Amino acid sequence: MQSFYIVLIGLFTLFSADSAQAYLDPGTGSFIFQLAIGAILGGIVALKLRFKQVKNFGLSLFKGKKVESKENLKKS
Amino acid sequence: MVTKIKSSFRDPSGFLFQEKGVLYRNIDKSYRKNYNKMLSSGILEEFWKNNLLVKHKEVGIKKQNSSTFKTISPEIVPFISYPYEWCFSQLKDAALLTLKMQRMALSFEMTLKDASAFNIQFKNGKPIFIDTLSFEVYENGSPWIAYKQFCQHFLAPLTLMCYQDLRLNQLLKTFIDGIPLDLASSLLPKKSYLKFSLLTHIHLHAKTQKHYADKPTKSRIARTVKMSKNAHLALISSLENAVKTLKPAKIKTEWGNYYKKTNYSDNSFLQKRNVIKKFLEKSGKPRNVWDLGSNTGSFSRIASNMGISTVSFDIDPIAVEKNYLLTKKQRESDILPLVLDLTNPSPSIGWAHEERISLQKRANSDLIMALALIHHLSISNNLPFENVAEYFSKLAKNLIIEFVPKSDSNVKRLLSTREDVFPKYNERYFEKAFSKYYKIKDKTKLKDSERTLYLMTKL
Numbered sequence: 001m002q003s004f005y006i007v008l009i010g011l012f013t014l015f016s017a018d019s020a021q022a023y024l025d026p027g028t029g030s031f032i033f034q035l036a037i038g039a040i041l042g043g044i045v046a047l048k049l050r051f052k053q054v055k056n057f058g059l060s061l062f063k064g065k066k067v068e069s070k071e072n073l074k075k076s
Numbered sequence: 077m078v079t080k081i082k083s084s085f086r087d088p089s090g091f092l093f094q095e096k097g098v099l100y101r102n103i104d105k106s107y108r109k110n111y112n113k114m115l116s117s118g119i120l121e122e123f124w125k126n127n128l129l130v131k132h133k134e135v136g137i138k139k140q141n142s143s144t145f146k147t148i149s150p151e152i153v154p155f156i157s158y159p160y161e162w163c164f165s166q167l168k169d170a171a172l173l174t175l176k177m178q179r180m181a182l183s184f185e186m187t188l189k190d191a192s193a194f195n196i197q198f199k200n201g202k203p204i205f206i207d208t209l210s211f212e213v214y215e216n217g218s219p220w221i222a223y224k225q226f227c228q229h230f231l232a233p234l235t236l237m238c239y240q241d242l243r244l245n246q247l248l249k250t251f252i253d254g255i256p257l258d259l260a261s262s263l264l265p266k267k268s269y270l271k272f273s274l275l276t277h278i279h280l281h282a283k284t285q286k287h288y289a290d291k292p293t294k295s296r297i298a299r300t301v302k303m304s305k306n307a308h309l310a311l312i313s314s315l316e317n318a319v320k321t322l323k324p325a326k327i328k329t330e331w332g333n334y335y336k337k338t339n340y341s342d343n344s345f346l347q348k349r350n351v352i353k354k355f356l357e358k359s360g361k362p363r364n365v366w367d368l369g370s371n372t373g374s375f376s377r378i379a380s381n382m383g384i385s386t387v388s389f390d391i392d393p394i395a396v397e398k399n400y401l402l403t404k405k406q407r408e409s410d411i412l413p414l415v416l417d418l419t420n421p422s423p424s425i426g427w428a429h430e431e432r433i434s435l436q437k438r439a440n441s442d443l444i445m446a447l448a449l450i451h452h453l454s455i456s457n458n459l460p461f462e463n464v465a466e467y468f469s470k471l472a473k474n475l476i477i478e479f480v481p482k483s484d485s486n487v488k489r490l491l492s493t494r495e496d497v498f499p500k501y502n503e504r505y506f507e508k509a510f511s512k513y514y515k516i517k518d519k520t521k522l523k524d525s526e527r528t529l530y531l532m533t534k535l
Contacts, residue, residue, distance in 0.1 A: 024225060026219070026221045029285030030281065
């Protein structure tokens with residue numbers, strides 16, 4: 001659990017600035033936890049997106065080669 | 077006469093009041109920027125187009141004081157219900173509506189500033205958001221202020237209902253601002269730690285709350301930390317996935333299969349339906365009906381299919397779940413299934429007992445149906461007929477009630493394990509007791525059965 005809080009504190013240094021105004025008390029623990037889990041979940045989404053882009057790029061290269069090889073076969 | 081609605085004291089953006097039966101909401105000047113953004117951004121139109129938020133119209137300022145910005149008159153919801161009266165799928169649909177609205181709000185550069193389950197009501201068979209002033213301008217980088225409230229009001233009770241017992245939303249009666257996450261975490265089984273969304277939003281969330289409970293660090297962090305919109309949206313998606321994957325706990329309940337094992341013949345079932353329809357017509361086609369002990373709503377639908385706004389109450393959360401799912405499947409708009417233990421009806425709770433009001437104070441029906449219910453009240457719960465008649469007479473003017481005699485197999489079953497201390501449980505005493513509060517307008521014996529149906533009207 002200690003390492004989890006170290007990660008939380010570390011995450012604060014990645015961000016900067018604005019105050020939240022609301023009539024509802026978001027709760028200190030909930031507020032901090034949300035920032036951490038939001039960053040993690042946001043990171044996962046970004047990674048998935050990047051992985052998809054890389055995958056699509058790879059597939060397009062592969063498809064390109066496939067088409068090329070078929071054309072070569074036809075020519076020969 | 078002006079009556080201020082006592083539940084609207086929490087939010088300084090405005091307050092609700094009633095005047096001559098019309099509902100009004102005064103908007104405070106402090107909410108001006110947010111209200112104008114709702115109008116200019118098109119979010120209000122979008123919500124209304126999709127029937128997600130109650131419609132309102134602007135009227136001339138009423139109850140004006142120096143801080144009044146505008147007065148609006150919102151549409152009335154036929155019956156105000158509370159999350160501890162909902163079945164699992166009703167609470168789940170309310171949770172998903174809240175998240176959908178937060179997602180939509182973000183796309184209009186606005187955000188939900190609270191996520192109370194009490195902000196949702198059921199209208200025309202669907203959940204609808206009723207607090208127009210819950211939306212405020214989104215400040216870039218701000219986290220979701222209502223995250224903790226969402227977890228307490230929705231995720232915690234749904235998770236407990238899924239992993240432990242469907243009756244655990246009753247905890248919302250005790251904890252008016254949602255189930256504390258440390259309590260939810262301690263009540264959940266260890267296997268819930270294996271699910272990432274519950275591990276994070278319930279268990280680790282609760283542990284972080286505990287860790288920071290006595291550390292005044294929020295103001296410093298609030299000044300220095302931002303949360304990107306992508307992270308914000310990822311959080312909403314994660315909560316959506318967590319809620320969507322929850323299913324109601326499978327428990328065997330007493331009444332879930334009632335109609336499969338009942339002692340009715342097809343003939344007497346059909347006759348009962350026809351007599352109820354006749355009685356409803358004879359009572360002057362009421363505007364609102366409450367069906368108490370409705371099971372899955374088979375007889376409630378006689379009223380709702382006549383276009384009568386009907387609340388279908390039952391003690392069994394499985395029966396109410398089935399009723400609600402049928403309502404959704406058949407796209408019915410005039411029936412609202414709710415969970416209610418009539419022997420201990422919803423009390424007035426919250427500050428000064430005025431925030432959430434009792435069932436009796438919300439009584440707005442013209443007619444009550446109490447079919448195959450009297451033996452449960454008078455034998456299982458030892459209630460004398462007089463007490464039942466007196467309470468029913470406080471709830472509505474007209475009554476359709478079924479008397480089930482001791483010779484009926486269901487009553488025999490109730491008496492099989494206990495001493496019969498009910499010498500007055502017979503039709504003669506039943507009529508005598510109810511005649512103190514009602515005039516018996518009609519009476520029909522059901523064929524192939526020992527039962528009798530009555531139509532009564534209050535003296």
